[in-house]
Amino acid sequence: MAEVMIDAKNIVKDFKISKGLFRGKETLRAVDGVSLQVLRGEILAIVGESGCGKTTLAKILLGLLQQDSGTVELCGSKIEQIPRLELAKMVQPIFQDPYSSLNPRKSIGSIITLPMRVQGEKNSDVWKKKALQTMDLVGLPARMFDQYPNQLSGGQRQRVAIARALINSPKIVICDEPTSALDVSVQSQILNLLNDLREELNLTYVIISHNLAVVEHMATQVAVMYFGEKVEEAETDQLFSNPQHSYTKTLLNSILSPDPRQRNKKN
């Protein structure tokens, strides 16, 4: 059996929402007892409607938020016990909006090499070489090294974000809606790139999405979340052909089909 990369058990995360100065606080349970297991090389998709706790879960898996209860283990060690820089080498994010995930004040080269500089690599020749290699890997021309994010298109920016995530060769990549801010033709390019990189670098992905077409195309395993809980998890084919939970069925029915007759049949 393949190595377990992510092992999360019973994660609970509450947010306290202030109702006003004298009205006390209300608790919102964003993630409610979710357990996940992802094996090496798998692509787990987490689907669900907006506000169901997908992004909170992703932040917990990245170590950016602390869960209130439950345990998260990455590659066999507890996430709280992994030092910050080690954790950064293990798991990296790719964000939804490539317009906000790149610092507009920094050149592409400086953005891509930041993870190496943070890890204490001092030699600028080493960064530059590694950055150019990574840029080549994600399909960015070397001349963009000195350009700024606002000179790039959305798809190119997303490639920069992918290059930044991959430069220190992490084992796990968590993609939060990696394509939803891109136009359709670019979406498929980015998805194919992510797929190729997975094979080439032996990566494990967690993809958060509400685009079921993306999920069907990419994922090996799908988890459905609804109001902070994981209501169903199955292999992709199985989930799409034989959904168990009523929310999953509704979700699958909401896919628009290009054939109007088929759409009528479903309803």
Place this chain on the structure above:
Amino acid sequence: MTDLPQITSTSPISGVKSRVLRHKGMMIGSTIVVLVVLIAILAPLIAPHDPYHQDLLNRLKPPVWDSRGTWEHIFGTDHLGRDYLSRLIYGSRISLLIGIGAALISGIIGTFLGVMAGYFGGRVDMVVTFLITVRLSMPVVLVALAVVAIVGGSLQVVIGVLGLLLWDRFAVVMRSSTLQIRSMDYVTAARAVGCSTTRILMTEVMPNVVNNLIVIATLEIAHAIILEAALSFLGLGVQPPLPSWGLMVSEGKDMMLFEPWLITIPGVALFALVLSVNLLGDGMRDVTAPENRN
């Protein structure tokens, strides 16, 4: 990947340079500011007379454009017979020193408080917001007058008092722009990459709020120059015989009806300096904004 049209890459510095040259307001503002700075630095070399030298026989000489004026005293002389041009030239030193000194002190205080409040939020934000409210509820001129009256007026005291009073705008603006930057994904990405909080603040947050900082700093330099003039006018700022522009207006006000140049000359100088500092600030914001890079 499809072939992209070749983009000729320009170096960042040459891009900024061409944008500066195209920005008229900034060109005018920076020319006057540079001129005043040069005058202030080179004051002993260009001033025709000693600004402190009194010549009671040549009191209240009119400037050269008046029919009674002479080239000896281009801007005339004041009520003690001191050369007005020389006093104006030396006065620029006081105005710049106070403007820059006060903006520097208040900039450090305000930026520190604002960035901390915006980035950490929660309790830190509550404390800083409270401090801002306290500061805003104090009338600057009255507090400055009271402090100067107690401690005694001198250049250092005026810079210190204004520096400790003018940080509110820095704090408010820095807080709100940091709040906005903090929620950007690149800050989250920097955290995920393992950056320390200090590093995130210095390399991710600060560069993106610094253009606001420049604008506020220039506004506050102008504000401090005007406040110094007001304090000196009221007799509680820079003390005579130091040649401050505000003090010159104050000393000339008794003779305003018959010798109007005594207040118009330093007044115009103040107006031109404050206006050009503001033009320069606006220009710098326009030129450094990333969305104007192309």
